[in-house]
Amino acid sequence: MQEEAFVLLGNKNLSRTPCRVEMLKVLLxxxxxxxxxxxxxxxPQHFDRTTIYRTLRSxxxxxxxxxxxxxGGDVRYAVTHHKDQNTRQFHAHFYCDSCSGVYCLSRASFVPPQMPEGFVASGYDVLVxxxxxxxN
Amino acid sequence: MQEEAFVLLGNKNLSRTPCRVEMLKVLLxxxxxxxxxxxxxxxPQHFDRTTIYRTLRSxxxxxxxxxxxxxGGDVRYAVTHHKDQNTRQFHAHFYCDSCSGVYCLSRASFVPPQMPEGFVASGYDVLVxxxxxxxN
DNA sequence: AAAAACTTTGCAACATTGTTGCAAAATTAA
DNA sequence: TTAATTTTGCAACAATGTTGCAAAGTTTTT
Structure with a gap:
Protein backbone atom coordinates (compact mmCIF):
# COMPACT_ATOMS: atom_id res chain seq x y z
CA MET A 1 0.00 0.00 0.00
CA GLN A 2 2.91 2.27 0.80
CA GLU A 3 4.17 1.93 -2.77
CA GLU A 4 0.75 2.58 -4.20
CA ALA A 5 0.34 5.67 -2.05
CA PHE A 6 3.69 7.02 -3.23
CA VAL A 7 2.71 6.47 -6.85
CA LEU A 8 -0.66 8.15 -6.47
CA LEU A 9 0.90 11.16 -4.80
CA GLY A 10 3.64 11.34 -7.40
CA ASN A 11 1.17 11.19 -10.26
CA LYS A 12 -0.57 14.26 -8.97
CA ASN A 13 2.52 16.16 -7.90
CA LEU A 14 1.56 16.06 -4.27
CA SER A 15 4.50 16.07 -1.91
CA ARG A 16 5.13 12.93 0.07
CA THR A 17 4.36 14.12 3.59
CA PRO A 18 3.49 11.78 6.47
CA CYS A 19 -0.08 12.97 6.76
CA ARG A 20 -0.76 12.50 3.07
CA VAL A 21 0.93 9.14 2.91
CA GLU A 22 -0.86 7.80 5.98
CA MET A 23 -4.27 9.10 4.96
CA LEU A 24 -3.89 7.59 1.54
CA LYS A 25 -2.78 4.27 3.00
CA VAL A 26 -5.84 4.22 5.24
CA LEU A 27 -8.09 4.81 2.26
CA LEU A 28 -6.29 2.24 0.12
CA PRO A 44 -1.42 5.57 13.21
CA GLN A 45 -0.52 8.95 14.65
CA HIS A 46 -2.17 12.23 15.50
CA PHE A 47 -2.51 14.94 12.88
CA ASP A 48 -4.18 18.26 13.39
CA ARG A 49 -7.81 18.55 12.29
CA THR A 50 -6.87 21.41 10.02
CA THR A 51 -4.28 19.35 8.25
CA ILE A 52 -6.72 16.55 7.66
CA TYR A 53 -9.32 18.88 6.21
CA ARG A 54 -6.73 20.46 3.96
CA THR A 55 -5.40 17.12 2.85
CA LEU A 56 -8.88 15.93 1.96
CA ARG A 57 -9.37 19.07 -0.06
CA SER A 58 -6.08 18.58 -1.89
CA GLY A 72 -28.87 13.13 5.51
CA GLY A 73 -25.72 14.86 4.37
CA ASP A 74 -23.02 12.51 5.62
CA VAL A 75 -20.03 12.36 3.32
CA ARG A 76 -17.64 9.48 2.67
CA TYR A 77 -14.39 9.42 0.75
CA ALA A 78 -12.87 6.77 -1.48
CA VAL A 79 -9.80 6.53 -3.68
CA THR A 80 -10.54 7.25 -7.33
CA HIS A 81 -9.30 4.28 -9.31
CA HIS A 82 -8.08 4.44 -12.87
CA LYS A 83 -10.94 2.41 -14.16
CA ASP A 84 -13.24 5.14 -12.87
CA GLN A 85 -11.70 7.70 -15.19
CA ASN A 86 -14.01 7.03 -18.10
CA THR A 87 -16.77 7.28 -15.61
CA ARG A 88 -16.45 10.86 -14.53
CA GLN A 89 -19.99 11.49 -15.72
CA PHE A 90 -21.37 8.64 -13.71
CA HIS A 91 -20.71 7.37 -10.20
CA ALA A 92 -22.43 4.47 -8.55
CA HIS A 93 -22.15 3.54 -4.89
CA PHE A 94 -23.70 1.09 -2.51
CA TYR A 95 -24.81 1.90 1.02
CA CYS A 96 -25.30 -1.04 3.38
CA ASP A 97 -28.31 -0.58 5.65
CA SER A 98 -26.81 -3.02 8.17
CA CYS A 99 -23.20 -1.98 8.60
CA SER A 100 -23.38 1.49 7.02
CA GLY A 101 -20.49 0.59 4.76
CA VAL A 102 -20.21 2.36 1.44
CA TYR A 103 -18.75 0.65 -1.63
CA CYS A 104 -17.96 1.87 -5.11
CA LEU A 105 -19.83 -0.01 -7.84
CA SER A 106 -18.97 -0.49 -11.46
CA ARG A 107 -21.24 1.45 -13.75
CA ALA A 108 -21.64 -1.32 -16.26
CA SER A 109 -25.11 -2.39 -15.29
CA PHE A 110 -26.86 0.97 -15.29
CA VAL A 111 -29.02 2.42 -17.99
CA PRO A 112 -28.96 6.21 -18.39
CA PRO A 113 -32.19 7.89 -17.36
CA GLN A 114 -34.47 9.80 -19.69
CA MET A 115 -35.21 13.39 -18.79
CA PRO A 116 -38.48 15.32 -18.78
CA GLU A 117 -39.01 18.04 -21.41
CA GLY A 118 -36.55 20.89 -21.03
CA PHE A 119 -34.04 19.09 -18.84
CA VAL A 120 -30.71 18.03 -20.33
CA ALA A 121 -28.63 15.53 -18.39
CA SER A 122 -24.87 15.55 -18.55
CA GLY A 123 -24.14 12.96 -15.90
CA TYR A 124 -25.59 11.21 -12.92
CA ASP A 125 -24.87 9.45 -9.65
CA VAL A 126 -26.60 6.43 -8.24
CA LEU A 127 -26.70 5.42 -4.60
CA VAL A 128 -28.05 1.92 -4.09
CA ASN A 136 -26.13 -11.18 3.94
CA MET B 1 -51.03 26.93 -0.50
CA GLN B 2 -52.31 27.78 2.97
CA GLU B 3 -55.05 25.18 2.61
CA GLU B 4 -52.61 22.57 1.36
CA ALA B 5 -50.27 23.27 4.25
CA PHE B 6 -53.12 22.86 6.75
CA VAL B 7 -54.09 19.55 5.20
CA LEU B 8 -50.55 18.18 5.19
CA LEU B 9 -50.06 19.12 8.83
CA GLY B 10 -53.42 17.68 9.79
CA ASN B 11 -52.69 14.41 8.01
CA LYS B 12 -49.63 13.91 10.14
CA ASN B 13 -51.06 15.21 13.39
CA LEU B 14 -48.69 18.12 13.50
CA SER B 15 -50.09 21.15 15.27
CA ARG B 16 -50.81 24.19 13.15
CA THR B 17 -48.20 26.62 14.44
CA PRO B 18 -47.02 29.68 12.52
CA CYS B 19 -43.51 28.37 11.97
CA ARG B 20 -44.73 25.05 10.61
CA VAL B 21 -47.38 26.62 8.41
CA GLU B 22 -44.99 29.20 6.96
CA MET B 23 -42.16 26.74 6.36
CA LEU B 24 -44.51 24.38 4.62
CA LYS B 25 -45.92 27.18 2.48
CA VAL B 26 -42.42 28.17 1.44
CA LEU B 27 -41.67 24.61 0.39
CA LEU B 28 -44.99 24.19 -1.39
CA PRO B 44 -42.09 36.15 6.00
CA GLN B 45 -41.04 36.55 9.61
CA HIS B 46 -38.17 35.63 11.87
CA PHE B 47 -38.10 32.28 13.63
CA ASP B 48 -35.33 31.01 15.84
CA ARG B 49 -32.71 28.77 14.25
CA THR B 50 -33.52 26.10 16.79
CA THR B 51 -37.16 26.11 15.87
CA ILE B 52 -36.38 25.75 12.20
CA TYR B 53 -34.06 22.81 12.81
CA ARG B 54 -36.65 21.14 14.99
CA THR B 55 -39.40 21.75 12.48
CA LEU B 56 -37.32 20.23 9.70
CA ARG B 57 -36.74 17.21 11.88
CA SER B 58 -40.45 16.84 12.63
CA GLY B 72 -20.16 17.72 -1.18
CA GLY B 73 -22.71 17.18 1.55
CA ASP B 74 -25.17 19.99 0.93
CA VAL B 75 -28.73 19.01 1.75
CA ARG B 76 -31.96 20.23 0.19
CA TYR B 77 -35.54 19.64 1.29
CA ALA B 78 -38.70 19.09 -0.72
CA VAL B 79 -42.29 18.24 0.07
CA THR B 80 -43.06 14.54 -0.27
CA HIS B 81 -45.99 14.25 -2.66
CA HIS B 82 -48.54 11.49 -2.58
CA LYS B 83 -47.48 10.17 -5.95
CA ASP B 84 -44.08 9.53 -4.39
CA GLN B 85 -45.49 7.08 -1.90
CA ASN B 86 -45.14 4.04 -4.10
CA THR B 87 -41.65 5.22 -4.70
CA ARG B 88 -40.23 5.02 -1.25
CA GLN B 89 -37.61 2.59 -2.53
CA PHE B 90 -36.52 4.93 -5.24
CA HIS B 91 -35.90 8.66 -5.40
CA ALA B 92 -34.70 10.57 -8.41
CA HIS B 93 -33.60 14.19 -8.40
CA PHE B 94 -32.06 16.63 -10.81
CA TYR B 95 -29.31 19.10 -9.96
CA CYS B 96 -28.84 22.03 -12.33
CA ASP B 97 -25.16 22.88 -12.84
CA SER B 98 -26.11 26.43 -13.84
CA CYS B 99 -28.57 27.63 -11.25
CA SER B 100 -27.97 24.96 -8.59
CA GLY B 101 -31.68 24.26 -8.49
CA VAL B 102 -32.79 20.80 -7.41
CA TYR B 103 -35.94 19.20 -8.80
CA CYS B 104 -37.74 15.97 -8.01
CA LEU B 105 -38.02 13.64 -11.00
CA SER B 106 -40.49 10.91 -11.73
CA ARG B 107 -38.94 7.49 -11.50
CA ALA B 108 -40.66 6.13 -14.59
CA SER B 109 -37.69 6.20 -16.91
CA PHE B 110 -35.13 4.45 -14.74
CA VAL B 111 -34.02 0.86 -14.95
CA PRO B 112 -33.05 -0.82 -11.68
CA PRO B 113 -29.34 -1.61 -11.44
CA GLN B 114 -27.88 -5.09 -11.22
CA MET B 115 -25.72 -5.81 -8.21
CA PRO B 116 -22.35 -7.57 -7.95
CA GLU B 117 -22.20 -11.00 -6.29
CA GLY B 118 -23.15 -10.84 -2.63
CA PHE B 119 -24.85 -7.46 -2.70
CA VAL B 120 -28.63 -7.28 -2.43
CA ALA B 121 -30.31 -4.01 -3.35
CA SER B 122 -33.52 -2.91 -1.68
CA GLY B 123 -33.77 0.56 -3.15
CA TYR B 124 -31.81 3.31 -4.77
CA ASP B 125 -31.51 7.03 -5.35
CA VAL B 126 -30.45 8.77 -8.52
CA LEU B 127 -29.07 12.29 -8.76
CA VAL B 128 -28.88 13.53 -12.32
CA ASN B 136 -31.28 25.83 -21.49
C1' DA C 1 -66.06 29.42 26.58
C1' DA C 2 -62.71 28.62 30.11
C1' DA C 3 -59.50 25.70 32.24
C1' DA C 4 -56.35 21.98 32.11
C1' DA C 5 -53.10 19.24 29.59
C1' DC C 6 -49.94 19.09 26.28
C1' DT C 7 -46.74 20.83 22.65
C1' DT C 8 -43.93 24.19 20.54
C1' DT C 9 -41.11 28.27 20.76
C1' DG C 10 -37.17 31.21 21.82
C1' DC C 11 -33.33 32.01 24.51
C1' DA C 12 -28.96 30.84 26.48
C1' DA C 13 -25.38 27.93 26.80
C1' DC C 14 -22.80 24.59 24.82
C1' DA C 15 -20.73 21.17 21.41
C1' DT C 16 -19.21 20.22 16.92
C1' DT C 17 -17.43 21.23 12.60
C1' DG C 18 -14.93 23.69 9.40
C1' DT C 19 -11.93 27.96 8.00
C1' DT C 20 -8.10 31.47 8.05
C1' DG C 21 -3.54 33.68 9.11
C1' DC C 22 0.85 32.89 10.31
C1' DA C 23 5.28 31.17 12.08
C1' DA C 24 7.81 26.76 12.43
C1' DA C 25 8.93 22.56 10.25
C1' DA C 26 9.26 19.59 6.51
C1' DT C 27 9.77 18.61 1.62
C1' DT C 28 11.53 19.44 -2.84
C1' DA C 29 14.53 21.82 -6.14
C1' DA C 30 18.82 23.98 -7.15
C1' DT D 1 24.02 21.73 1.38
C1' DT D 2 21.51 25.58 0.67
C1' DA D 3 17.61 28.07 -1.07
C1' DA D 4 12.83 28.10 -2.53
C1' DT D 5 8.53 26.26 -1.89
C1' DT D 6 4.99 23.78 0.43
C1' DT D 7 2.84 21.77 4.36
C1' DT D 8 1.95 21.54 9.20
C1' DG D 9 0.14 22.83 13.75
C1' DC D 10 -1.55 26.24 16.59
C1' DA D 11 -4.66 29.87 17.80
C1' DA D 12 -8.44 32.37 16.88
C1' DC D 13 -12.57 32.62 14.72
C1' DA D 14 -16.98 31.52 12.16
C1' DA D 15 -20.65 28.65 11.16
C1' DT D 16 -23.64 24.96 12.29
C1' DG D 17 -26.27 22.19 15.07
C1' DT D 18 -27.96 20.45 19.91
C1' DT D 19 -29.93 20.57 24.72
C1' DG D 20 -32.47 22.27 28.88
C1' DC D 21 -35.87 25.03 30.37
C1' DA D 22 -39.30 28.67 31.19
C1' DA D 23 -42.74 31.28 28.53
C1' DA D 24 -46.06 31.19 25.01
C1' DG D 25 -48.98 28.86 22.04
C1' DT D 26 -52.10 24.99 20.61
C1' DT D 27 -55.28 21.41 21.48
C1' DT D 28 -58.37 18.86 24.45
C1' DT D 29 -61.53 18.44 28.06
C1' DT D 30 -64.97 19.93 30.82
Missing amino acids: DSGSALSDAEIRNKL FLEQDVIHSIALE NGKCRNC | DSGSALSDAEIRNKL FLEQDVIHSIALE NGKCRNC
Whole structure:
Protein backbone atom coordinates (compact mmCIF):
# COMPACT_ATOMS: atom_id res chain seq x y z
CA MET A 1 0.00 0.00 0.00
CA GLN A 2 2.91 2.27 0.80
CA GLU A 3 4.17 1.93 -2.77
CA GLU A 4 0.75 2.58 -4.20
CA ALA A 5 0.34 5.67 -2.05
CA PHE A 6 3.69 7.02 -3.23
CA VAL A 7 2.71 6.47 -6.85
CA LEU A 8 -0.66 8.15 -6.47
CA LEU A 9 0.90 11.16 -4.80
CA GLY A 10 3.64 11.34 -7.40
CA ASN A 11 1.17 11.19 -10.26
CA LYS A 12 -0.57 14.26 -8.97
CA ASN A 13 2.52 16.16 -7.90
CA LEU A 14 1.56 16.06 -4.27
CA SER A 15 4.50 16.07 -1.91
CA ARG A 16 5.13 12.93 0.07
CA THR A 17 4.36 14.12 3.59
CA PRO A 18 3.49 11.78 6.47
CA CYS A 19 -0.08 12.97 6.76
CA ARG A 20 -0.76 12.50 3.07
CA VAL A 21 0.93 9.14 2.91
CA GLU A 22 -0.86 7.80 5.98
CA MET A 23 -4.27 9.10 4.96
CA LEU A 24 -3.89 7.59 1.54
CA LYS A 25 -2.78 4.27 3.00
CA VAL A 26 -5.84 4.22 5.24
CA LEU A 27 -8.09 4.81 2.26
CA LEU A 28 -6.29 2.24 0.12
CA ASP A 29 -6.41 -0.35 2.89
CA SER A 30 -10.12 0.09 3.42
CA GLY A 31 -12.53 -1.95 1.37
CA SER A 32 -15.17 0.71 1.79
CA ALA A 33 -15.50 4.49 1.63
CA LEU A 34 -14.73 6.30 4.89
CA SER A 35 -15.92 9.43 6.64
CA ASP A 36 -13.35 11.96 7.73
CA ALA A 37 -13.80 10.83 11.32
CA GLU A 38 -13.17 7.22 10.32
CA ILE A 39 -10.05 8.21 8.46
CA ARG A 40 -8.79 10.16 11.45
CA ASN A 41 -9.44 7.25 13.80
CA LYS A 42 -7.53 4.83 11.62
CA LEU A 43 -4.45 6.99 11.37
CA PRO A 44 -1.42 5.57 13.21
CA GLN A 45 -0.52 8.95 14.65
CA HIS A 46 -2.17 12.23 15.50
CA PHE A 47 -2.51 14.94 12.88
CA ASP A 48 -4.18 18.26 13.39
CA ARG A 49 -7.81 18.55 12.29
CA THR A 50 -6.87 21.41 10.02
CA THR A 51 -4.28 19.35 8.25
CA ILE A 52 -6.72 16.55 7.66
CA TYR A 53 -9.32 18.88 6.21
CA ARG A 54 -6.73 20.46 3.96
CA THR A 55 -5.40 17.12 2.85
CA LEU A 56 -8.88 15.93 1.96
CA ARG A 57 -9.37 19.07 -0.06
CA SER A 58 -6.08 18.58 -1.89
CA PHE A 59 -6.95 14.98 -2.66
CA LEU A 60 -10.36 15.99 -3.95
CA GLU A 61 -8.96 18.79 -6.10
CA GLN A 62 -6.43 16.43 -7.64
CA ASP A 63 -9.03 13.72 -8.00
CA VAL A 64 -7.00 11.31 -5.90
CA ILE A 65 -10.23 10.67 -4.00
CA HIS A 66 -13.89 11.46 -4.59
CA SER A 67 -16.66 12.19 -2.15
CA ILE A 68 -19.93 10.33 -1.81
CA ALA A 69 -22.90 12.14 -0.29
CA LEU A 70 -25.30 9.99 1.71
CA GLU A 71 -28.88 10.71 2.63
CA GLY A 72 -28.87 13.13 5.51
CA GLY A 73 -25.72 14.86 4.37
CA ASP A 74 -23.02 12.51 5.62
CA VAL A 75 -20.03 12.36 3.32
CA ARG A 76 -17.64 9.48 2.67
CA TYR A 77 -14.39 9.42 0.75
CA ALA A 78 -12.87 6.77 -1.48
CA VAL A 79 -9.80 6.53 -3.68
CA THR A 80 -10.54 7.25 -7.33
CA HIS A 81 -9.30 4.28 -9.31
CA HIS A 82 -8.08 4.44 -12.87
CA LYS A 83 -10.94 2.41 -14.16
CA ASP A 84 -13.24 5.14 -12.87
CA GLN A 85 -11.70 7.70 -15.19
CA ASN A 86 -14.01 7.03 -18.10
CA THR A 87 -16.77 7.28 -15.61
CA ARG A 88 -16.45 10.86 -14.53
CA GLN A 89 -19.99 11.49 -15.72
CA PHE A 90 -21.37 8.64 -13.71
CA HIS A 91 -20.71 7.37 -10.20
CA ALA A 92 -22.43 4.47 -8.55
CA HIS A 93 -22.15 3.54 -4.89
CA PHE A 94 -23.70 1.09 -2.51
CA TYR A 95 -24.81 1.90 1.02
CA CYS A 96 -25.30 -1.04 3.38
CA ASP A 97 -28.31 -0.58 5.65
CA SER A 98 -26.81 -3.02 8.17
CA CYS A 99 -23.20 -1.98 8.60
CA SER A 100 -23.38 1.49 7.02
CA GLY A 101 -20.49 0.59 4.76
CA VAL A 102 -20.21 2.36 1.44
CA TYR A 103 -18.75 0.65 -1.63
CA CYS A 104 -17.96 1.87 -5.11
CA LEU A 105 -19.83 -0.01 -7.84
CA SER A 106 -18.97 -0.49 -11.46
CA ARG A 107 -21.24 1.45 -13.75
CA ALA A 108 -21.64 -1.32 -16.26
CA SER A 109 -25.11 -2.39 -15.29
CA PHE A 110 -26.86 0.97 -15.29
CA VAL A 111 -29.02 2.42 -17.99
CA PRO A 112 -28.96 6.21 -18.39
CA PRO A 113 -32.19 7.89 -17.36
CA GLN A 114 -34.47 9.80 -19.69
CA MET A 115 -35.21 13.39 -18.79
CA PRO A 116 -38.48 15.32 -18.78
CA GLU A 117 -39.01 18.04 -21.41
CA GLY A 118 -36.55 20.89 -21.03
CA PHE A 119 -34.04 19.09 -18.84
CA VAL A 120 -30.71 18.03 -20.33
CA ALA A 121 -28.63 15.53 -18.39
CA SER A 122 -24.87 15.55 -18.55
CA GLY A 123 -24.14 12.96 -15.90
CA TYR A 124 -25.59 11.21 -12.92
CA ASP A 125 -24.87 9.45 -9.65
CA VAL A 126 -26.60 6.43 -8.24
CA LEU A 127 -26.70 5.42 -4.60
CA VAL A 128 -28.05 1.92 -4.09
CA ASN A 129 -28.95 0.70 -0.63
CA GLY A 130 -29.46 -2.78 0.74
CA LYS A 131 -27.19 -5.40 2.29
CA CYS A 132 -23.57 -5.75 1.39
CA ARG A 133 -21.60 -8.96 0.84
CA ASN A 134 -20.62 -9.06 4.51
CA CYS A 135 -24.13 -8.62 5.89
CA ASN A 136 -26.13 -11.18 3.94
CA MET B 1 -51.03 26.93 -0.50
CA GLN B 2 -52.31 27.78 2.97
CA GLU B 3 -55.05 25.18 2.61
CA GLU B 4 -52.61 22.57 1.36
CA ALA B 5 -50.27 23.27 4.25
CA PHE B 6 -53.12 22.86 6.75
CA VAL B 7 -54.09 19.55 5.20
CA LEU B 8 -50.55 18.18 5.19
CA LEU B 9 -50.06 19.12 8.83
CA GLY B 10 -53.42 17.68 9.79
CA ASN B 11 -52.69 14.41 8.01
CA LYS B 12 -49.63 13.91 10.14
CA ASN B 13 -51.06 15.21 13.39
CA LEU B 14 -48.69 18.12 13.50
CA SER B 15 -50.09 21.15 15.27
CA ARG B 16 -50.81 24.19 13.15
CA THR B 17 -48.20 26.62 14.44
CA PRO B 18 -47.02 29.68 12.52
CA CYS B 19 -43.51 28.37 11.97
CA ARG B 20 -44.73 25.05 10.61
CA VAL B 21 -47.38 26.62 8.41
CA GLU B 22 -44.99 29.20 6.96
CA MET B 23 -42.16 26.74 6.36
CA LEU B 24 -44.51 24.38 4.62
CA LYS B 25 -45.92 27.18 2.48
CA VAL B 26 -42.42 28.17 1.44
CA LEU B 27 -41.67 24.61 0.39
CA LEU B 28 -44.99 24.19 -1.39
CA ASP B 29 -44.56 27.50 -3.24
CA SER B 30 -41.09 26.60 -4.43
CA GLY B 31 -40.70 24.73 -7.69
CA SER B 32 -37.41 23.32 -6.48
CA ALA B 33 -35.91 21.76 -3.36
CA LEU B 34 -34.49 24.24 -0.87
CA SER B 35 -31.66 24.31 1.65
CA ASP B 36 -32.46 25.23 5.22
CA ALA B 37 -30.87 28.64 4.65
CA GLU B 38 -33.06 29.21 1.61
CA ILE B 39 -36.14 28.25 3.57
CA ARG B 40 -35.19 30.63 6.37
CA ASN B 41 -34.61 33.49 3.94
CA LYS B 42 -37.98 33.03 2.31
CA LEU B 43 -39.91 33.04 5.56
CA PRO B 44 -42.09 36.15 6.00
CA GLN B 45 -41.04 36.55 9.61
CA HIS B 46 -38.17 35.63 11.87
CA PHE B 47 -38.10 32.28 13.63
CA ASP B 48 -35.33 31.01 15.84
CA ARG B 49 -32.71 28.77 14.25
CA THR B 50 -33.52 26.10 16.79
CA THR B 51 -37.16 26.11 15.87
CA ILE B 52 -36.38 25.75 12.20
CA TYR B 53 -34.06 22.81 12.81
CA ARG B 54 -36.65 21.14 14.99
CA THR B 55 -39.40 21.75 12.48
CA LEU B 56 -37.32 20.23 9.70
CA ARG B 57 -36.74 17.21 11.88
CA SER B 58 -40.45 16.84 12.63
CA PHE B 59 -41.31 17.13 8.96
CA LEU B 60 -38.70 14.52 8.04
CA GLU B 61 -39.85 12.13 10.77
CA GLN B 62 -43.44 12.43 9.58
CA ASP B 63 -42.37 12.20 5.95
CA VAL B 64 -43.97 15.54 5.14
CA ILE B 65 -40.67 16.38 3.45
CA HIS B 66 -37.64 14.39 2.36
CA SER B 67 -34.00 15.38 2.15
CA ILE B 68 -31.79 15.25 -0.90
CA ALA B 69 -28.03 14.96 -0.38
CA LEU B 70 -25.87 16.67 -2.99
CA GLU B 71 -22.26 16.04 -3.82
CA GLY B 72 -20.16 17.72 -1.18
CA GLY B 73 -22.71 17.18 1.55
CA ASP B 74 -25.17 19.99 0.93
CA VAL B 75 -28.73 19.01 1.75
CA ARG B 76 -31.96 20.23 0.19
CA TYR B 77 -35.54 19.64 1.29
CA ALA B 78 -38.70 19.09 -0.72
CA VAL B 79 -42.29 18.24 0.07
CA THR B 80 -43.06 14.54 -0.27
CA HIS B 81 -45.99 14.25 -2.66
CA HIS B 82 -48.54 11.49 -2.58
CA LYS B 83 -47.48 10.17 -5.95
CA ASP B 84 -44.08 9.53 -4.39
CA GLN B 85 -45.49 7.08 -1.90
CA ASN B 86 -45.14 4.04 -4.10
CA THR B 87 -41.65 5.22 -4.70
CA ARG B 88 -40.23 5.02 -1.25
CA GLN B 89 -37.61 2.59 -2.53
CA PHE B 90 -36.52 4.93 -5.24
CA HIS B 91 -35.90 8.66 -5.40
CA ALA B 92 -34.70 10.57 -8.41
CA HIS B 93 -33.60 14.19 -8.40
CA PHE B 94 -32.06 16.63 -10.81
CA TYR B 95 -29.31 19.10 -9.96
CA CYS B 96 -28.84 22.03 -12.33
CA ASP B 97 -25.16 22.88 -12.84
CA SER B 98 -26.11 26.43 -13.84
CA CYS B 99 -28.57 27.63 -11.25
CA SER B 100 -27.97 24.96 -8.59
CA GLY B 101 -31.68 24.26 -8.49
CA VAL B 102 -32.79 20.80 -7.41
CA TYR B 103 -35.94 19.20 -8.80
CA CYS B 104 -37.74 15.97 -8.01
CA LEU B 105 -38.02 13.64 -11.00
CA SER B 106 -40.49 10.91 -11.73
CA ARG B 107 -38.94 7.49 -11.50
CA ALA B 108 -40.66 6.13 -14.59
CA SER B 109 -37.69 6.20 -16.91
CA PHE B 110 -35.13 4.45 -14.74
CA VAL B 111 -34.02 0.86 -14.95
CA PRO B 112 -33.05 -0.82 -11.68
CA PRO B 113 -29.34 -1.61 -11.44
CA GLN B 114 -27.88 -5.09 -11.22
CA MET B 115 -25.72 -5.81 -8.21
CA PRO B 116 -22.35 -7.57 -7.95
CA GLU B 117 -22.20 -11.00 -6.29
CA GLY B 118 -23.15 -10.84 -2.63
CA PHE B 119 -24.85 -7.46 -2.70
CA VAL B 120 -28.63 -7.28 -2.43
CA ALA B 121 -30.31 -4.01 -3.35
CA SER B 122 -33.52 -2.91 -1.68
CA GLY B 123 -33.77 0.56 -3.15
CA TYR B 124 -31.81 3.31 -4.77
CA ASP B 125 -31.51 7.03 -5.35
CA VAL B 126 -30.45 8.77 -8.52
CA LEU B 127 -29.07 12.29 -8.76
CA VAL B 128 -28.88 13.53 -12.32
CA ASN B 129 -26.99 16.71 -13.16
CA GLY B 130 -27.14 18.96 -16.18
CA LYS B 131 -29.20 21.98 -17.19
CA CYS B 132 -32.74 22.50 -16.01
CA ARG B 133 -35.67 23.79 -18.05
CA ASN B 134 -34.90 27.38 -17.03
CA CYS B 135 -31.22 27.28 -17.96
CA ASN B 136 -31.28 25.83 -21.49
C1' DA C 1 -66.06 29.42 26.58
C1' DA C 2 -62.71 28.62 30.11
C1' DA C 3 -59.50 25.70 32.24
C1' DA C 4 -56.35 21.98 32.11
C1' DA C 5 -53.10 19.24 29.59
C1' DC C 6 -49.94 19.09 26.28
C1' DT C 7 -46.74 20.83 22.65
C1' DT C 8 -43.93 24.19 20.54
C1' DT C 9 -41.11 28.27 20.76
C1' DG C 10 -37.17 31.21 21.82
C1' DC C 11 -33.33 32.01 24.51
C1' DA C 12 -28.96 30.84 26.48
C1' DA C 13 -25.38 27.93 26.80
C1' DC C 14 -22.80 24.59 24.82
C1' DA C 15 -20.73 21.17 21.41
C1' DT C 16 -19.21 20.22 16.92
C1' DT C 17 -17.43 21.23 12.60
C1' DG C 18 -14.93 23.69 9.40
C1' DT C 19 -11.93 27.96 8.00
C1' DT C 20 -8.10 31.47 8.05
C1' DG C 21 -3.54 33.68 9.11
C1' DC C 22 0.85 32.89 10.31
C1' DA C 23 5.28 31.17 12.08
C1' DA C 24 7.81 26.76 12.43
C1' DA C 25 8.93 22.56 10.25
C1' DA C 26 9.26 19.59 6.51
C1' DT C 27 9.77 18.61 1.62
C1' DT C 28 11.53 19.44 -2.84
C1' DA C 29 14.53 21.82 -6.14
C1' DA C 30 18.82 23.98 -7.15
C1' DT D 1 24.02 21.73 1.38
C1' DT D 2 21.51 25.58 0.67
C1' DA D 3 17.61 28.07 -1.07
C1' DA D 4 12.83 28.10 -2.53
C1' DT D 5 8.53 26.26 -1.89
C1' DT D 6 4.99 23.78 0.43
C1' DT D 7 2.84 21.77 4.36
C1' DT D 8 1.95 21.54 9.20
C1' DG D 9 0.14 22.83 13.75
C1' DC D 10 -1.55 26.24 16.59
C1' DA D 11 -4.66 29.87 17.80
C1' DA D 12 -8.44 32.37 16.88
C1' DC D 13 -12.57 32.62 14.72
C1' DA D 14 -16.98 31.52 12.16
C1' DA D 15 -20.65 28.65 11.16
C1' DT D 16 -23.64 24.96 12.29
C1' DG D 17 -26.27 22.19 15.07
C1' DT D 18 -27.96 20.45 19.91
C1' DT D 19 -29.93 20.57 24.72
C1' DG D 20 -32.47 22.27 28.88
C1' DC D 21 -35.87 25.03 30.37
C1' DA D 22 -39.30 28.67 31.19
C1' DA D 23 -42.74 31.28 28.53
C1' DA D 24 -46.06 31.19 25.01
C1' DG D 25 -48.98 28.86 22.04
C1' DT D 26 -52.10 24.99 20.61
C1' DT D 27 -55.28 21.41 21.48
C1' DT D 28 -58.37 18.86 24.45
C1' DT D 29 -61.53 18.44 28.06
C1' DT D 30 -64.97 19.93 30.82
